Amino acid sequence: MLVVFSFTTGEFVIAGILPDVAADLAVSIPATGLLVTAYALGMIVGGPVVTVVTARLGRKPLIVGLITVSIIGNLGSAVAPNYGVLLVSRFIAGLVVATFFAVAITIAVSMASENKQASTVAKLTLGMNLGMILGTPIGTFIGQNVNWRATFVAVVACSVVALLLVLPSVPAHPSTVTGSVLGEMRVFAHRDVQLAIALTAVGNVGIVTVFTFIAPLLTDVSGFSAGAVPVLLLVYGAGAVVGNFVGGWLSDKALMPSLAGLLAALAGILTLLWFVSGIQVLAAIFTFVLGALAFAIVPGMQTRVMATASAAPTLAVAVNASSFQAAAAFAGWLGGRVITSGQGLHSIYLVGAILTLAGLAIAVYSLRRDRHMSLSSL
Template sequence: MLMVFGLTTGEFVIAGILPDVAADLSVSVAATGLLVTAYAVGMIVGGPSITVLTARVARKPLIVALIAVSVIGNLGSAIAPNYPVLLASRFAAGSVVATFFAVAIATAISMSPPDKHASTVAKVALGMNLGIVLGTPIGTVIGHNVGWRATFLTVAAVSVAALLLVLRFVPDQPAATSGPVLSELRVFGDRRVQWALALTALGNLGVITVFTYIAPLLTGVSGFTADAVAVLLLVYGVGAVAGNFLGGWLADKALMPSLIGLLAALAGVLALFWLVGDSKATATIMVFATGVLAFAIIPGMQARVLTTARSAPTLAIAVNASGFQLAAAFAGWLGGRVIDSGLGMRSLYLVGAALTVTGVAVAVHILRRDRAALRYGEGTARDRTVPSRFASRRIRPVRSGRGWRP
């Protein structure tokens, strides 16, 4: 949980110190936004590849190595003499995040009794919420008052503390698999996994575009001071915690319908932010509402990926994280292009709303596919999904005594 807290803080705190980094390194805010992209690209590239390539490595040494890389990446960020070195350091720090999440959750579950799996995952994932609620605003305060380099030094220190706890308490465990490691990559051929990954990427793209530039939006559009940004990030984090529990509860009730409703609500809030964002009072409310909805969609998206990739659950978690980071990588670049285009900083809210609507469209498509599969299976639990050989063809499968046939 402590390590997840550090990783999450390291990912999101850049949004609070973006102007400080830009001013100190003499680069534009748009260029500084690419630091988010570099971290995200590191997760995208490192997540599936490192997870697969290390599948035959014992768990504890792997966890130690992943934490060590994170420490080195954050130390490199703290002492970076220029923008290119900082960009490379953020890529390195991000490259191990998705694999660490996957291995940490799998290891924690293996150490807990069967009836405590869900609560165990919740305890590990609590680090993510705490990173938003506490880590990001605290890191922003440190960055404003001591310097943005001190923020990354603090993240590295948290990771070192987590490393000591891992060395002391995590038992030695064998590798996740002893078979061919590349066999797990077959999960990517499942059309349902592909759509689930697309939902994670497109559903998060709009809100991440807005969050990446939240500091200049709040100071330049809403009129807040730089010191107030840390408080508003805390408001966002409180909303994120509430949204996490809300999204999980709704996903248990009705997974895809709840995701459609939450994504539609998120698009509406971002559009409303564009209308009323110049008022400090309403902007504060919008920050909280955005935090709630941005994290309410995550449990359902994760559940969707896990249920469609049961043959490789560890890789599925890394894939889900990579899908989220695909959105983050594109968001950092896209937001910079919107700002440089002359449309103005405020237009990011409308762009975010429009992008979120594409996530709604994907969710609706997935729901229709599910219902079609259920109809083809005559409503039985075992036939909820059309067999993969029919998934990409315009052929209506029917039941016969010999099984599925066109």
Template sequence: MRLSLFSLMLVVFGLTTGEFVIAGILPDVAAGLSVSIPSAGLLVSAYALGMIVGGPVVTVLTAHVARKPLIVCLILVAVAGNLGSAVAPGYVLVLLSRFVSGLVVATFFAVGIAIAVSLAQEGKQGAAVAKLTLGLNLGIVLGTPLGTFVGHNLGWRATFAAVAAIPLIALPLVLRFVPAQPAATTGSAFGELRVFGNPALRWAILLTAVGNLGVVTVFVYITPLLTGLSGFGAESVPWLLLIYGAGAIAGNFLGGWLADKALLRSVAALLAVLAGVLAAFWALGSSRPAALVLTFVLGLLAFAIIPGMQTRVVTTAGAAPTLAVAVNASGFQLASAFAGWLGGWVIEDGPGLGSLYLVGAGLTVAGLGIALLALRRERRSSTASSAAVSSSASTKASAGSPPE
């Protein structure tokens, strides 16, 4: 199990680096392609749009493919997409390559989580998901700053070439250690869509999309925020991203542990604290020492919410966890796509760069509201189920039958 999760985690690390490294090299990409920073920010939206489309579509179309050969094909497509970003001569082709790279990510992540959950002991699913999503954190703590360093010194195209190399290196490990598993379904692939009739699953996916929107909006533009508002030099950005990623690793394991203890309650509490930290960044971010501390805490909270959200989707999806997790990943990327546009609008046509922190805090509060509503629905459902069981036991007792 450990080697299987490690090989999958390494692929996730590469895919995540490809997704987030754009935040560290955004000015370089904009200059290299002769476009504005908000236009370069749309490269984030293109990748996200690929995941939004690819999540449900690719997952449904490949539902009858055995999991191991499926993830091998997904890795090869991701490698090709990132190589395309490295060699594309113009802005439009880079956008297209980013879209192709994103198409397979949600399905890979969904299949990886399904494998992790299937190998985990009962009651340890949150911890297993956290081990896999450690690749997300390493993509931030190592991949993004290293990719930023490469981009600053060798050019942003070298960054995308390096991103393509990571999953390619991981491929032999996947072939060796990931166990063969059957396809996600043996019935109608489109029949799995019935799982979305479950209101609890729809609330879980909505929570992912809205709950992450605020912090993602801030992260997309974290380089101009830290250099423009906090006064750090461009050479400090890789180290600041390293601090953010260190917080993300700590938050990942904290979130997995909390998810196994109290799933929805922990997500709600973490969202409340995250909103407060974003507001504190707006108030104190001009101070470098405060910005350093808040960067770490922001990374911690941004990734502490992920294991609980993913586990919630898996536990409410029933017989179709792969499709549900893929759609959930698409929900996250819908937030990323909107965040790229929203942040650009706030900077150019709205109240300005500094207000991004407050916008992020407000959006996170909206996510908190959804978490609280979902928790309230769960408690009502639990109370109704307990009442039904008690009523059934009382009826049997009064009829002279022992309760079950």
């Protein structure tokens, strides 16, 4: 969880220190924004590639190696003499994230009891929540009051502490790959695996589109002051923590029915916000609810991928993480197109709801498929 916290902070904190980085390295804000893209591209590329290349390594040495690469990437970011080195360093830091997340989940789930797998995933993803609501603002504060390089030094320090905890506590599991590494790619030919990965990408793209533009939605649509946005983001983050654990508990009880129900609730709330987002009290309340629902679906989606890809769970979860990053990249592009098309900022909520309904359709189809296969086996 602490490693995930460090990785998440390292990913999102750049947004808070962009002006400082731009001023120090004498580059434009748009160019500095590509640092976020470089990290995301590292995750998208690294998910499948790093996982396949390292598939035969023992799980503990692999975990240690992945954390070490991240430390090197963030340390390179802290001492980067120019923009080019910083861009490469951000790519390197992102390169190992999806594989680490996949290996960490498979190790943790293998140690959990059968009815506690999704809640175990939720404990790991809590690090993501805390990275967003605590790590990012703390890192931004350090960057603004010391300098932006100190922010990355702090991320490195946190990762080193996490690594020291990993060394004595993570069991030395061998690699689960016994045949051809490339042969593991056959797992993606299975319809259920394809549906599980599509569920993650499509099911999240609606809420990610909304979250990408949440600051202007709160100020320009709901009428909050700019100073209220950090507070409301904390409210969103508090909802995320609650939703993360509730989603894990629900998924342990009934995986696909709970995912379908949560996606339906998320689509409903987004649609409701399309109507009432101009009422500040309701907008504030629904900000908490959005955070809760956005993260309630995460443990179940990860567990679903592992359940359907039992022959190659680590590779499947890594590709799943990459698909989420691709969905996030698409969300930013789509939201911008919606706004510039004349539909207006307000319509982002409706677009998010429609996209979430597409994810719900995949969940319902998967649930029906499961029930049909269960009846066929009787």
